[in-house]
Amino acid sequence: MTTEELKAIKENLLVDSRGTACPGPLLAVKQAIGELESGQIMQILSSDAGTKRDIPRWCNKQGHEYLGDFEEAGVHTLYLKKA
Secondary structure, three states, X not given: OOHHXXXXXXXXXXXXXXXXXXXXXXXXXHHHHXXXXXXXXXXXXXXXXXXHHHHHHHHHHHOOEEEEEEEEXXXXXXXXXXX
């Protein structure tokens, strides 16, 4: 998805893990995923560049759909859809 398409997504849950280092963002996502129903969207905010690697790998292992990411002003914004 393009950055514009990602920005247009209306997420069902926002996980703000800015200010935490690896593995903090991934742990926050793992804890929060249970709050979503299948097909719902999670938006993740992170200041840790490793999140762009960790979240897609985790989604692949768990069967969730990784929708994409973009970066603005040092904040990585990522999106996933719960399986």
